[in-house]
Amino acid sequence: MTASAEKFTRQTLLDVQPLTPSLFTLRTTRDPGFRFRAGQFARLGVTKPCGSTVWRAYSMVSSPYDDFLEFFSIVVPGGEFTSELSRLGEGDALLVERQSFGFLTLDRFVDGRDLWLLSTGTGIAPFLSILQDFEVWERFERIILVYSVREARELAYQALISGLAARDYLAEYAHKLQFIATVTREEHPGALSGRITQLIENGELEQAAGVALTAEHSRVMLCGNPQMIDDTRHLLKQRGMHLSLSRRPGHVAVENYW
Known part of the structure; x- marks a missing residue:
């Protein structure tokens, strides 16, 4: 499957900011083709060392007009997604599904x-x-x-x-x-x-x-x-x-x- 035919894009992690031991924000680049309405969420994916991908849904904090995507997350002790995310740093890849979701608009x-x-x-x-x-x-x-x-x-x-x-x-x-x-x-x-x-x-x-x-x-x-x-x-x-x-x-x- 070509990248253009995949249901997700590979974005670059720009910043991860811990707010408390259990809360953090993350910001990624944004694919020019990704569209969403304020209030919707995206599905983010991280690839584990074994090669499988873990997906979780996160509402956008950022505006529909920003050239980046920002998310707000809680750390789940032993959680599969946040455990993998904690390994990542600035410059690492994060997957973002091409479609946005949600009706909180x-x-x-x-x-x-x-x-x-x-x-x-x-x-x-x-x-x-x-x-x-x-x-x-x-x-x-x-x-x-x-x-x-x-x-x-x-x-x-x-x-x-x-x-x-x-x-x-x-x-x-x-x-x-x-x-x-x-x-x-x-x-x-x-x-x-x-x-x-x-x-x-x-x-x-x-x-x-x-x-x-x-x-x-x-x-x-x-x-x-x-x-x-x-x-x-x-x-x-x-x-x-x-x-x-x-x-x-x-x-x-x-x-x-x-």
């Missing part, structure tokens, strides 16, 4: 005033891509990014989030974004304390955002721990908010990031 919604982006852990990745794409800023009046982690040191990409307001193309829209951090295992200045579901149930999340979470005005994207997604969907359903499907537009879009 803005076209899941046909209307809505407020966009809530609710994430845990590395599930913030697709939302960072969405926030670097101009479409979201034009479509919604308010954008509430909620990032839940166990420990404060896991709050990644703070410079990227705070730096959005300084980007020329977002200057007149930056006031629309509100960032709410929540830390579950320790107190942290400026962050809420508790899980996303708890903060919805007790009203703290809406109080912090200064806006109600309603079926009339809110559209919600969920990415992260499957239990968080299931529990949050249940809470939202109690408020009359349902999963958005291609045949039936709704209020909620999800991606299980585990």
